[in-house]
Amino acid sequence: MTKVLIAGFTGAMGQQATNLVNELPDFEVVAGLTTPKHADDRALLPAGATVYTALADVPAGVADIWLDFTLPSAVYENVKFALAHGMRPVVGxxxxxxxxxxxxxxxxxxxxxxxxxxxxxxMSAVLLMKFAQEAAKYFPDVEIIEMHHEDKKDAPSGTALNTAKLISQNRSAHQTAPDEHESLAGARGGDYEGIKLHAVRLPGYVAHEQVLFGGAGEALTIRQDSFDRKSFMSGVKVALEHVHELDQLVVGLENVL
Amino acid sequence: MTKVLIAGFTGAMGQQATNLVNELPDFEVVAGLTTPKHADDRALLPAGATVYTALADVPAGVADIWLDFTLPSAVYENVKFALAHGMRPVVGxxxxxxxxxxxxxxxxxxxxxxxxxxxxxxMSAVLLMKFAQEAAKYFPDVEIIEMHHEDKKDAPSGTALNTAKLISQNRSAHQTAPDEHESLAGARGGDYEGIKLHAVRLPGYVAHEQVLFGGAGEALTIRQDSFDRKSFMSGVKVALEHVHELDQLVVGLENVL
Amino acid sequence: MTKVLIAGFTGAMGQQATNLVNELPDFEVVAGLTTPKHADDRALLPAGATVYTALADVPAGVADIWLDFTLPSAVYENVKFALAHGMRPVVGxxxxxxxxxxxxxxxxxxxxxxxxxxxxxxMSAVLLMKFAQEAAKYFPDVEIIEMHHEDKKDAPSGTALNTAKLISQNRSAHQTAPDEHESLAGARGGDYEGIKLHAVRLPGYVAHEQVLFGGAGEALTIRQDSFDRKSFMSGVKVALEHVHELDQLVVGLENVL
Amino acid sequence: MTKVLIAGFTGAMGQQATNLVNELPDFEVVAGLTTPKHADDRALLPAGATVYTALADVPAGVADIWLDFTLPSAVYENVKFALAHGMRPVVGxxxxxxxxxxxxxxxxxxxxxxxxxxxxxxMSAVLLMKFAQEAAKYFPDVEIIEMHHEDKKDAPSGTALNTAKLISQNRSAHQTAPDEHESLAGARGGDYEGIKLHAVRLPGYVAHEQVLFGGAGEALTIRQDSFDRKSFMSGVKVALEHVHELDQLVVGLENVL
Structure with missing residues (x-):
């Protein structure tokens, strides 16, 4: 039985993670970490799990895995603490x-x-990135289109930019159509080392990404659609199952598959 | 039997147009216009059709329809001549x-x-424009993505820009996501009165356009693919069949449907 | 100010409809109809609106529009009553x-x-049906693919079948590839007067439909995605705005546009 | 310099293969095999290459690679001959x-x-199969849609069926929606071990395949489009470059990547 501590168990993602671990036969939630003001939410954890409200209170080795869905302001100290106290971090x-x-x-x-x-x-985003990186070996000409709801402020999305970075590792930087002319500035999209990125923002859409490869007489397209935040849990499950095989702190679930 | 003169019958499009008219039961090719150096290509026209190599030689009213697939340098004089001599112009x-x-x-x-x-x-491009214009009445938030082969020099395509113009007639100009931030310049595409246009250039692709509409909880997408130049002939047929109903010189086949 | 009675205001759709009408400047909810056991839910209606719990209690002409989101068992009597008492029915x-x-x-x-x-x-489904019917005039070769969540029991969806019916009104029945051979039974889909329908059932998907038209050298595709039930309200708004123009009981919002 | 014999060099694919090998810096066409009636077509090969018109005339080891684009009736004897005479077969x-x-x-x-x-x-079809097989480990719910021109007689396509076979090796056979009801027979497609296959036949289309995966709240789609037969040559190039690494007769380019 693999023991899991859930940091941030009172948040939306933390609660989904708690439910996930409860359903996995080989894993159990043994502890949760939250802030003092959420100390009363212990009912969100299974009976028998211990609630901590300060990092310093967590005993070394209380869990095998430190599953972290906290805040940007807390994550650095949390992961440092986990590594120093014998717990493998899995961090979202x-x-x-x-x-x-x-x-x-x-x-x-x-x-x-x-x-x-x-x-x-x-998992759909992670596999898209993995496949796109591999396809770039055979199809050096590629563009990315991502579509998100109209409230997303930054463009392109972090996942789309990350996809471009992964692809650029497998092809030499080049422009597909170098001497083109834009009659409307920006029509050809943003550029990352010769890979064009296009960001669509429309109501109704959730979070979607397409990678388009073109070659002589053919095309390959990889697309992922995230309709709901619960989609994240399939990847957390894969991470929990594979983290014990890792001998370093890996970034990106695509590097674990 | 409707009589058709084909101006530019020796060009690639002109030949396809000739073949089309030959196959239509209610139309016949009665004459062709070309330049003196192509005077010997009369075999491209059906037997009985007259070949002219100068505009001035064409008799008034020799045809009901003047079907023009010539060159930008010739089209103005051609259409003026046709209108002055009782022939309805259909011009590609x-x-x-x-x-x-x-x-x-x-x-x-x-x-x-x-x-x-x-x-x-x-016809697929023409219907896309027509439907997109109509949908904009109900879905004011819209973006356009066009994809073409890597040799296309200008971006966005003329058809995509024309689509944006038609859409903008049916919605008030506005930005869907006005306070967004581009971390890569151009990621949000080109802008025509608040409608974003994105142009993809990749080998393998031919000529494709998508119009994406988004609304609360739903999306509507219209897409057309041109795989081959022969696709143009379906629209020429529609034009030939409807031009006698028109009482003015209309621009855009979508306005005839 | 157009007066609206909402039949079934305590249901999920009825509540959304109530919220919609409250937000429209030219419409007001004047009454609601529900069953006796929901009589206490009057807070779901705006102050001043009257709650009725029996059809017989509703005064003639209390509203201009009878907006019905009740149950299959009630709808016939409801619409009959509305028509007999001077209220225009809008029925979902x-x-x-x-x-x-x-x-x-x-x-x-x-x-x-x-x-x-x-x-x-x-609206995306309604426009898809309308455009598909129109496109069939120019593209007689057409197939339909619908995609739904894995819990949907019947295939194809009612909307897909309705789309096929509308299309078949605008083309002569024919098979596109009549002498084909299925090495796996069912691979070519279901058949409605020569129009093939394909139904996909997968987790993650919500409700989506594509109509694919093919012609010489080109293709036209119309796609709609319903991500969320709230998408229905855009069409209710259109119906409320147009119902006073109708002089008969019309079936299908696409016939009102 | 790797020496290549091209069996069937006078056919359409054989000529494209010849052109490809001529352009590769590390490969040369040293010989061609054809039937006696095409003996005069030696100009299709580069100067210096030898033309054979009977299998028995081909010297052992005349080439390192036997690149075969002949006919079903000839391929078995050809490959047997190549293997018996020290030439690695690459067979299309x-x-x-x-x-x-x-x-x-x-x-x-x-x-x-x-x-x-x-x-x-x-390559787009080969990568689609490879990625689909891998994705099935994480997304056991999957359906396949292939689209081809209206003249294709068999459904589903061989590539789509092969994709289903590869996927089924990575998931346990199961129906995604077991108790569904077809109101039109065939609407749910053909079935290969619980994987549904849908075949679309329309004019305009060339050869296209989509694999749709669905999971909780998300979807992954892999699509390939073959617009032109010349697309095959990118895969032939990959095969030529990798065949010397193989120690058995492998079926499927996806197993070489």
Whole structure:
């Protein structure tokens, strides 16, 4: 039985994660971490699980896995604490700087403890990124279109940009149509090392991404649709099942598959 | 039996048009116009059709319809001649200036002779524009994505821009996501009165356009694919069948349907 | 100010309809009809609106429009009552038999009172049906693919079948590929007068439909996605705004646009 | 310099293959095999290449690779000959029976000579199959839609059926929606071990396949489009580059990537 501590168990994602672990036959929730003002929400955890409201109170090795769905402001200290106290981190919280990440990866190495930080636990998005990276070896000409609801403020999405980064590792940077002319500025999209990214914002849409590859006489398209936040839990399950195989702090669920 | 003169019958489109008219039971090719250096290509026309190599030689009223697939340099004089000599123009040649167009429309009015000028005779593109314009009444939030082969130099395509213009007639100009931020310049595409246009250029692709509408909890997408130039002939057939109903010089096959 | 009575205001759709009418500047909810056991739910209606718990209690002409989101068992009597008492019915409830429908249409004619019965108020679905019917005039070769969640029991969906019926009114029945061979029975889908229908059932999906038209060298595709039940309200709004223009009991919102 | 013999060099695919090999810097066409009646077509091969018109005339080891685009009636004897005479077969010809295939694979083992038989050399189709097989590990609920021109007689396509076979190796056979009801027979498609296959036949379309995966709150779709037969050559290039790494007679380019 693998023991899991859930950091941030009172949040929306934390509660879904708690429900997920409760349903997995080989895993159990043994503890939860929250802030003092949520101390009364212990009913969200299964009976027998211990609630902690301060990092310093958590005993070393109380769990095998530290599953973190807290806040950007807390995640660095949390993961550092987990690694220092013998718990493998599985982290869905974003907000680590590159510097913090390097420090944590060094700490994981020192403590010989693997873990996973995943900006996106949606399996459809993770597989899209993995397949897109692989396809780029055979189809160097590629563009990305992502579609999101109209309230999303930044463009392109972090996942789309990450997809472009992964693809660019498998092709030499080049423009597909270098001497083109834009009669409307921006029509050809944003550019990441010769990969064009297009962001659509419309009501009704949730979170969707397409990667379009073109070659002589043919095309390959990979698309993912996230209709609902609950889609993240399939990837958390995969992470829980594989984290014990890792010997370093890995970033991106696609690197675990 | 409706009589048709085919201007530019020796070109690729002109030949396809000739074949089309030959196959239509209620139409016949009675004449063709070409340049002196193609005078020997008369075998491309059916037996009995007369070949002219100069505009001035064409008799008034030799045909009911003047079907023009010539060159931008010739089209203005051709259409003017047709209207002045009792032939309804159906024109697939591009290159008329706004001023020339106004003149020709005035001439059509004076001579009480309708006609059609269509930048695009592909029925899938024409219907896409028509439906998109109508849908905009109910879905004011809309974006356009067009995809073309990597050799297309200009972006967005003329058809995509025309689609945006038609849509903007049926909605008040507005940005769907006004306070967004582009972390990659151009990611949100080109802008035509608040309608975003995105152009994809990839080998393998031919000519494709999507119009994406979003509303509360739903989406509507209209897409057309042109795989082959022969797709234009279905629209020419529709034009031939409807041009006698027109009492002015109409621009755009979508306005005839 | 147009007065609206909402039959079934305590149901999920009825509540959304109430909220919609409250937000429309030119309409007001003046009354609601429900069953006696929901008599205490009057807080769901705006202050000032009257709650009725029996059809016989509703005064003639208390509203201009009778907006019905009740149950198949109630809808026939409700619409009959509305027509007999000077209220235009706008009906989202399904379950009328063809015979009942004919009777109600005759009653509407007698009373010179128009109304609308719509099996689907989602504007994206309604426009898809309208456009598909129109496109069939130019593209007689067409197939339909609908995708729904895995719990949907019947295939194809009612909307897909209705789309096929509308299309078949605009083309002569024919098979596109008559002498084909199925190596797996059913691979070519279900058949409605030569129009093939394909039904996909997968978790994650909500309710989606595509109509695919093919012609020489080109294709036209119309797709709608319903992500959320709230999408129905855009069509209810259109119905409320147009029902006073109708002089008969129309079936299908697409016939009002 | 890797030497290539092209069997069937006078056919459409054979000529494209010849052109491809001529353009690859590390490969050269040293010989071609055709039937006596095409003996005069030697100009299709580069100068210096030898033309053979009978299998028995081909010297052992004249080439490193035997690239075969002949006919179903010839392919078995050809590949047997190649394996017996020290040439690695790369075969795009279909029509081998399972028994013939087993024999050839045994012969390849005996002669310690690898080779490749690929029913489909289009890289987009090959990658689609590879990715679909991998995705099935995480998304056990899946359906396949393929779209082809209206002249294709069999349904579903061989590639779609092959995709289903590959997917079924990575999931336990099950129906996604077992107790559904078809109001039109065939609406739910053909069935291969619980995987539904849908075949669309329409003019305009060329050869296209989609694999749709659904999971809780999300979907993943992989699509490939073959617009033109020249798309096959990208896969032939990959095969030529990798065949020397194989130590058996492999079926399917996806198993070489």
């Amino acid at each position: 919280t974003t907000g680590l700087t590159d510097e913090q990440l390097s420090e944590l990866q060094a700490l994981a190495k020192t403590n010989q403890l693997g873990g996973l930080i995943a900006p996106n636990f949606g | 040649t591009t290159g008329l200036t706004d001023e020339q167009l106004s003149e020709l429309q005035a001439l059509a009015k004076t001579n009480q002779l309708g006609g059609l000028i269509a930048p695009n005779f592909g | 409830t399904t379950g009328l038999t063809d015979e009942q429908l004919s009777e109600l249409q005759a009653l509407a004619k007698t009373n010179q009172l128009g109304g609308l019965i719509a099996p689907n108020f989602g | 010809t279909t029509g081998l029976t399972d028994e013939q295939l087993s024999e050839l694979q045994a012969l390849a083992k005996t002669n310690q000579l690898g080779g490749l038989i690929a029913p489909n050399f289009g």
